[in-house]
Amino acid sequence: MESQSAAIQARELTKRFGEFTAVDRVTFEVRRGELFGLLGPNGAGKTTLSRMLTTLLVPDAGAASVAGFDVARDPARVREAIGVIPQALTSDLDLTGWENVDIYGGFYNLGRRARRERAQHLLRMVGLTERANDLVQTYSGGMRRRLEIARGLIHSPEVLFLDEPTIGLDPQSRRAVWELLEQLRRDTGLTISLTTHYMDEAETLCDRIAIVDGGKIIAIGTPAELKAKVKGSDRIELEVAGDAEKIAAMLRGQPGVLDVTRDPDGPIVVSADDGAHVMPRIIAEIENSGASVSSIKLERLSLEDVFIRFTGRRLRDEPARKGGFFSSSFGMPMPPGR
Amino acid sequence: MRKTWSIMRRDLLKIGRNPLTIFTSVLLPIIYLLIFGNSFQGVLKHLPVVIVSQDNGPFAIRVMEQMQALAAGPRVITITYNSDADTALRDVRNGVYKAALIIPPDFSHDIAEGRIGELGLFTDNVDAISAATLTGLFSQATASIRAGYVTAREPKLDQIVIRPSNLFTTVDYDRSLIPGVIVMALFMGSLTSGVFNWVMDRFMGITECYLVTPPSRWNLAAGVLGSSVLVTSVASVIVLAAGLLMTGGTITGGAPAAAMLVGVIVLGATGILAMTFVILARADNPRVVGASAGFLNVILFFPSGAIYPVESFPTWLRTFAHYNPETHAVSALKSILFKGANFAAVSHDLAFLAVFTAAMLVLASMTVKRTL
Numbered sequence: 001m002e003s004q005s006a007a008i009q010a011r012e013l014t015k016r017f018g019e020f021t022a023v024d025r026v027t028f029e030v031r032r033g034e035l036f037g038l039l040g041p042n043g044a045g046k047t048t049l050s051r052m053l054t055t056l057l058v059p060d061a062g063a064a065s066v067a068g069f070d071v072a073r074d075p076a077r078v079r080e081a082i083g084v085i086p087q088a089l090t091s092d093l094d095l096t097g098w099e100n101v102d103i104y105g106g107f108y109n110l111g112r113r114a115r116r117e118r119a120q121h122l123l124r125m126v127g128l129t130e131r132a133n134d135l136v137q138t139y140s141g142g143m144r145r146r147l148e149i150a151r152g153l154i155h156s157p158e159v160l161f162l163d164e165p166t167i168g169l170d171p172q173s174r175r176a177v178w179e180l181l182e183q184l185r186r187d188t189g190l191t192i193s194l195t196t197h198y199m200d201e202a203e204t205l206c207d208r209i210a211i212v213d214g215g216k217i218i219a220i221g222t223p224a225e226l227k228a229k230v231k232g233s234d235r236i237e238l239e240v241a242g243d244a245e246k247i248a249a250m251l252r253g254q255p256g257v258l259d260v261t262r263d264p265d266g267p268i269v270v271s272a273d274d275g276a277h278v279m280p281r282i283i284a285e286i287e288n289s290g291a292s293v294s295s296i297k298l299e300r301l302s303l304e305d306v307f308i309r310f311t312g313r314r315l316r317d318e319p320a321r322k323g324g325f326f327s328s329s330f331g332m333p334m335p336p337g338r
Numbered sequence: 339m340r341k342t343w344s345i346m347r348r349d350l351l352k353i354g355r356n357p358l359t360i361f362t363s364v365l366l367p368i369i370y371l372l373i374f375g376n377s378f379q380g381v382l383k384h385l386p387v388v389i390v391s392q393d394n395g396p397f398a399i400r401v402m403e404q405m406q407a408l409a410a411g412p413r414v415i416t417i418t419y420n421s422d423a424d425t426a427l428r429d430v431r432n433g434v435y436k437a438a439l440i441i442p443p444d445f446s447h448d449i450a451e452g453r454i455g456e457l458g459l460f461t462d463n464v465d466a467i468s469a470a471t472l473t474g475l476f477s478q479a480t481a482s483i484r485a486g487y488v489t490a491r492e493p494k495l496d497q498i499v500i501r502p503s504n505l506f507t508t509v510d511y512d513r514s515l516i517p518g519v520i521v522m523a524l525f526m527g528s529l530t531s532g533v534f535n536w537v538m539d540r541f542m543g544i545t546e547c548y549l550v551t552p553p554s555r556w557n558l559a560a561g562v563l564g565s566s567v568l569v570t571s572v573a574s575v576i577v578l579a580a581g582l583l584m585t586g587g588t589i590t591g592g593a594p595a596a597a598m599l600v601g602v603i604v605l606g607a608t609g610i611l612a613m614t615f616v617i618l619a620r621a622d623n624p625r626v627v628g629a630s631a632g633f634l635n636v637i638l639f640f641p642s643g644a645i646y647p648v649e650s651f652p653t654w655l656r657t658f659a660h661y662n663p664e665t666h667a668v669s670a671l672k673s674i675l676f677k678g679a680n681f682a683a684v685s686h687d688l689a690f691l692a693v694f695t696a697a698m699l700v701l702a703s704m705t706v707k708r709t710l
Contacts, residue, residue, distance in 0.1 A: 054550045056710045075708075076552060084550040088543035107551040161550075 007032045007159050007191035008053060012062035015048050022048040024215035025062065030208075032158075033189040035181065037196060037206035041311055045215040046195045047087070047163055053193070054084050054161050067158040080108070083152030087163040087195075089144045091151065093137040097128050100136060101151050108155035115154070122150035126180060142173025149180060159191045160184070166201060174201070181205055199304040209303075213311045223303055230309050232258045233301040234275025236282070239267045242291025250289060251282055267295075275300065370636055373655070377640040382471045382650040387415045388426040388435045395446020397455060397498070404479045405439065414475055416649075427460055431505055432683045433673055436468045436649070437461040439476065455498045463504035464676040466514055468647045473502045507590065509676050516581040517671035518644025520603065521664045523577040525638065527570030528611035529631050536562055536615070538624040546710065555706045563611060563702070570607040575600060590678035598674050598681065605691045606667040612698030613663065619705040642668045666690045 008030035015023040023045045030036040038046045051057040053066055055075040064071045067081035091100050098119060105115035123132050126146035136144060145165060152160060162181075166174040182205065184190050196202050202209050203223050211219040211226070219226055227233045240247050248268050252260045256278040259271040272278040275298045283293050353360065389405060391398050409417045418435065420426045426438040440458035449455040459476055461469035480498045539545045548558060578599065582588065589595050617634070618627050641648070641655055642664035651659060659665045670687035673679035681688075 051710065056546065056549055058709055076554075079550055079552045082550065084547065086543055086546050088546075090542065090544045090547045092544065104551065107548075107553050109552075 006030060006065075007034070008036070008064070008066050008193060010049075010053070010062065010064040013049065013052060013059055013064050014061035015045075015052055015057060016060050021215050023052065023059075026212075026215070026217055027062075028210055028217055028220060030159075030191060030193060032191050033185070034207045035185050035192040035194060035205055037194045037202040037209040038212055039196060039199070039202045039209050039307065040212035041197060044212045044311075046197075046212050048215075049212065050161055050163055050193065050195050054082060055079055080155075081158045083155070083157035083160045085145075085148050085152045085160070085162045085165055087167060089141060089148065091136045091139075091144050091147050094135065096133050096135055097123065097139070097143075097147050098132040100147060101154055104151045105154045110155065118154055118156075119150075122153055123147075125183070126150045127176070140173070142169050142176060145169060145173065145177055146180065149177070153184075153190075157190070159193065161193045161195075163195045164197070165194070166196075166198065178205060199302065199307060203303040211307060211310050219306075219310050226303065226306050226310075227301050228273070230301055230306050232271030232273065233306075234272050234278070235299040235301070236270040236272060236275050236279055236296065237267045237299065238270070238282075238286075238296040239294045240286060240291050241294050242286075242289075244268060247286055247289065247291055250285065254278070254282055254285060256281070366633060369633075373637055373640055376652050376655045377646055381412070381414070382468060382647060383413050384649045384656075385415050385436045385468050385472060385647065386418065386434065386649060387472065388418045388420050388429060388438045389441070390420050390423045390426045390438060391441040392421075392423070392443040393441050393445040393447075395450075397446040397449045398441045401439075401441055401445075401457065401480070401498075404482065408475065408479060415472070427505070430460055430462050431677060432679070433462065433669065433677075435462070436465060436647070437472045449498065457498070457500050459500050459502045460505050461502060462506070464506050464509050464514070464672055465647055466509060466511065468649075469504070473500070476500050506677050509587075510585065513581075513585040513587045513676075514672075515644070516578065516585065516587070517668045517675060518639070518642070519581055520574050520578055520671055521606065521642060521644060521667050522635070522639055523574045524570055524603065524606045524610050524667065525635055525664070526631075527573045528566060528607060528614050529627065529634075531569040532562065532566035532611045533614040533618045534624055534627045535566075536619055537621050537627050541622065541624055549708060549710070555708045556703065559703045559706045563608070563615075563699075566611050567604065567607045570611065571600070571604045574603045574607065578603070587675075589675060591674065591680075594680075595674050595678060598684070599671065602667060602670045602674065602684075602688070602691070605688065605695055606663065609663045609691055609695035609698055610667075612695060612702040615702035615705055616698055619702065638662055638664045641665065644668045663691060663694050666694075 006029045008028075010029070011027050013023060013026045014021065026045075026049060038049065040046045048057065052059050053064055053071060055071050055078050059072060066078045069077040069081065071078050091097075092103075095103070101119040101122060102115050105118060110118065119132075120129075123129050126149060128143060128147055128150065131139065131143065136147065139147065149162075149165070165181075166177050169177065178201070181192060181194070185192060194202070194206060206223065208220065208222050209226060210217045219229060221229070244262060248260050248262045251257055251268070251270060256272050256274055257270055258273065261269045261271075270278070270282060279296065279298055283296065286293055387405070389402065391402060405415065405417055409415050420429075423438070423440050426435070426440070429435050430438045438458075438460045440460065442456065442458065445455050445457070457476070457480065459473060461472055463469040477500050480500055536545075539548075553561070589599065591598075614634070618630060621627060621630075640646075641651060641659040642662055643659065644664070648656060648659045648665060666687040670684040670691070673684050673687070677683070
């Protein structure tokens, strides 16, 4: 499975916090140029996994490499090769947009001219040229997020990690971020690892998705592949003029039909893997039996349905986090974004 | 009533679950009381005085006995004897002693001959409180000698006088506060531009962004410390200039002294900044830094000798003051600013600050982690 062209490789990657195993022997691979999604409920271990890959946390077991460099043995090289956009808005409020990007260029030893040219290009790309010299404290949340994406790209990284990049943003800003990421993938071939719990975001943007729950990857594939993994991924709902019970019984034996249910006085619901092909056949069968179809509707399983099928409906309780002496003792709130 | 009780109950539950809040609200006032009370106690004690007696006559012995009584009874002074007046005066200039009492060779003879017996008192008037106290105390002591010796046979004892001399240019009270104000600027600057920003960045998640970029922990520590030391030092130099301007003072010693002052300010800023990092850099919330600022300021500033002489503190507070970087910063600044002291004269304070700063920098760098 491992290949030289992989941008990210993880093998049996594990992270424990005391008795709690946040990431449990996770193995996966992200190809170069791929936009890969880590999808999971709160507390699933997505952020911990991402933090190990970005050298913020040291794995307890297993191994991982990013851009060809081992995250535990060669973290400095990994840091040179990655850009990271964390969940919290972290652009410096007391600096201008330009200064935020320019200072990060210095972290990567970029010369003044290279920083200027790159910052101009990136700020133009994220649509902030006009506001580049304004203090970030005057920016909206969406503008800050776009600025942070520009900041994360200042050194032309090989892999960009984004952790919940659209959380808290209005629909317009979310769309703007999506377009930006699609543009990056299209124009630069950048490898992107996107952590999210927004199904539409994952479905719209990601080439492949790993569903993470309980610290493990429980499913991985393209959105279509994930849907195909769920039996009866298509739902055909029909109302008939005739004996509905009899028709339902007749449909149960039809090829491609996985299940037929009907609530009293409700429509007939047919579950199938390939609804588009099954639907004409069952219409023909009903009409051949002398009845007729008064309405019919094909619903494809959404990624959210797939997600719920894989992860269940149980609400997640995150493990209790021990506060530091200075925070818990003084009754002060814990910092955000943890 | 139920609504009010609900709010009370909520607050009581919250307070009860953070017992350290209650503990600190009891402990801090007690510590303040101890520090304040002992920093500003009414009577000065243990002021170091060197006595040079060049006279072995009976009246010189009587003066010495009177001084010993002061040292043994109210313990206002501690006495060291020296036979060399030049050495004694140099030590006063260098801050080893608060005053030198010199009993001249003809002191007893002059009195016996009916002339005025003069005692020389050379005070370190940069510490105006100690100098005034010692001058008054020694005048009273000689008065008691007169009272004790007024007999029909010795009618001239009322001719003993103290001739006080200030070793330095007179420093008025406002000017005498300048070193203390500078040290307070060093502390406040270190806290606000250094560790507060650091903890705030951590709280906001900004530090996390730095940690995924190439700079090493040394780059991070040096960058944060460097900017804060620069800001704090510039602010302190401005405070120094403003202080001199407002009090009409100048820097005794000219350009070399000014350079040394800047050196002490930079060294003090670095040491105090590194110390605040050691104490507070791991705090999760910037409010902790704010809450700690007042406490640290009290326990460091008041025992520093900026206002009251360190020698008069009780032993435990004197010991604390001895290891307090602000004490040495104040001492060095006073010596350079008011006494025109050269490098050798302040080398003890500078050596302490250098060692302290080095130790704190090592410890502070250990507080910077490269991972979460």
